[in-house]
Amino acid sequence: MKVCKFGGTSVASAEQVKKVAAIVQSDEQRRFVVVSAPGKRDSADIKVTDLLIDLANAVIAGEEIEDKIQAVVKRYEENAQGLGLDREISDIIEADLRTRCEQAIKVSPEYVLDSLKASGEDNNAKMIAMYFNSIGIEARYVSPKEGLVVNEPPARTMALSEAYNNLSSLKDSNEIIVFPGFFGYTAQGVLRTFDRGGSDITGAILAAAVGADIYENFTDVDCVFSANPKVVNNPAEITEITYREMRELSYAGFSVFHDEALMPVFKLKIPVNIKNTNNPASPGTRIVSESTINRRPVTGISADAGFSILYVSKYLMNREIGFGRKLLQILEEENISYEHTPSGLDDISVIIRSHQVDPEKEQRIVKRVYDELHADDVHFRHGFSMIVVVGEGMNNNTGLAARAATAISRTGANIEMINQGSSEVSLSFGVKQQFEDAILKALYEEFFQPVNV
Numbered sequence: 001m002k003v004c005k006f007g008g009t010s011v012a013s014a015e016q017v018k019k020v021a022a023i024v025q026s027d028e029q030r031r032f033v034v035v036s037a038p039g040k041r042d043s044a045d046i047k048v049t050d051l052l053i054d055l056a057n058a059v060i061a062g063e064e065i066e067d068k069i070q071a072v073v074k075r076y077e078e079n080a081q082g083l084g085l086d087r088e089i090s091d092i093i094e095a096d097l098r099t100r101c102e103q104a105i106k107v108s109p110e111y112v113l114d115s116l117k118a119s120g121e122d123n124n125a126k127m128i129a130m131y132f133n134s135i136g137i138e139a140r141y142v143s144p145k146e147g148l149v150v151n152e153p154p155a156r157t158m159a160l161s162e163a164y165n166n167l168s169s170l171k172d173s174n175e176i177i178v179f180p181g182f183f184g185y186t187a188q189g190v191l192r193t194f195d196r197g198g199s200d201i202t203g204a205i206l207a208a209a210v211g212a213d214i215y216e217n218f219t220d221v222d223c224v225f226s227a228n229p230k231v232v233n234n235p236a237e238i239t240e241i242t243y244r245e246m247r248e249l250s251y252a253g254f255s256v257f258h259d260e261a262l263m264p265v266f267k268l269k270i271p272v273n274i275k276n277t278n279n280p281a282s283p284g285t286r287i288v289s290e291s292t293i294n295r296r297p298v299t300g301i302s303a304d305a306g307f308s309i310l311y312v313s314k315y316l317m318n319r320e321i322g323f324g325r326k327l328l329q330i331l332e333e334e335n336i337s338y339e340h341t342p343s344g345l346d347d348i349s350v351i352i353r354s355h356q357v358d359p360e361k362e363q364r365i366v367k368r369v370y371d372e373l374h375a376d377d378v379h380f381r382h383g384f385s386m387i388v389v390v391g392e393g394m395n396n397n398t399g400l401a402a403r404a405a406t407a408i409s410r411t412g413a414n415i416e417m418i419n420q421g422s423s424e425v426s427l428s429f430g431v432k433q434q435f436e437d438a439i440l441k442a443l444y445e446e447f448f449q450p451v452n453v
């Protein structure tokens with residue numbers, strides 16, 4: 001049994017939805033179809049989710065919304081027409097949008113955003129189920145209301161454990177289930193969306209709930225590449241990658257698959273297959289619990305900008321019990337999550353995502369660390385990128401760190417932070433943002449270009 005998730009570009013137009021239907025029809029194991037909202041049809045296009053966010057912001061600001069509603073409806077109308085569906089479906093979608101606009105504003109601005117964003121996938125799933133039936137595929141739209149229970153705000157949206165139980169009975173359905181991605185409902189019945197790209201998460205939850213043999217994630221590329229193809233020319237294709245490797249790569253920039261989506265499938269060791277809707281014959285990339293093939297030590301290299309470093313030094317820090325905890329507690333109280341904490345005897349750096357701080361917050365943190373921890377030096381530095389070299393084979397290979405550092409030195413960049421110790425599958429470097437691309441190319445050349453399998 002297979003759960004298949006189709007991303008935004010896979011359901012962007014009538015032509016794409018027809019490909020989805022053909023993929024589903026070509027394999028009777030494909031019993032569950034999770035869909036995104038219609039995405040971009042070409043690079044200049046706007047995703048329906050973004051149109052809906054625009055609409056939600058106008059509703060919240062009390063601005064004119066007519067054009068914005070029409071912009072969304074038009075996308076569905078065009079698809080409905082191309083699929084030979086009755087015009088009535090776009091009237092239903094329009095009415096649904098108006099109801100959401102009117103009712104959600106009575107609840108809260110956050111709810112307006114959630115409700116409208118979710119309508120993108122919800123209406124698309126209804127329409128695709130209708131299309132499937134119209135061409136003879138027995139299908140049924142199922143709402144996340146039927147069991148995808150999520151936590152209460154303000155914590156980030158996550159499925160609760162009972163969601164898996166609730167959804168498990170869907171495996172006995174005789175019809176193909178068409179399920180909208182991206183949202184669930186709290187125990188009180190309030191709709192909440194996952195983070196952007198969250199339909200991957202819905203697909204994984206469903207795959208785990210029904211005990212799928214495989215979770216197929218259809219997108220618009222043949223596979224995951226070993227480095228960003230926008231920076232590195234023709235990077236090697238990854239045919240197989242472990243969950244741990246994928247997690248490390250998607251942490252720093254690999255956006256093909258949402259990192260949170262690995263959690264539900266990881267526990268049950270359900271393999272994930274990234275595939276291309278536009279080229280379904282290509283085997284794609286398999287994400288598995290343990291690698292089955294012999295590979296080179298480095299599987300992929302990722303890079304992501306937007307990191308800041310909080311540097312703290314205090315003489316004899318290493319002897320002070322509780323220093324690290326108190327420092328991290330200050331960050332916790334400021335609602336900041338941290339990524340790495342490389343430390344020396346008398347100093348510690350806390351690496352965080354820059355978007356979490358503003359100048360006011362920074363000042364407050366610096367002052368508190370001076371006042372409460374009596375540090376000698378406390379300051380923030382900004383504009384860093386993290387470069388992560390990932391591979392299950394790295395631990396058993398001598399000299400990899402030296403090779404990586406030498407390759408980086410060739411670009412003239414200074415390594416501001418290096419972190420290997422705790423992770424068995426990755427080696428991360430903090431560098432000034434302006435060197436990011438040059439370093440990615442240099443590392444790729446070092447580990448992939450000469451034959452060093």
Ligand code: ASP
Pocket residue numbers: 007008036037047049120181182195196197198199200
């Ligand atoms: N449509 C949502 C987004 O654009 C969720 C998804 O496609 O996964 O983020």
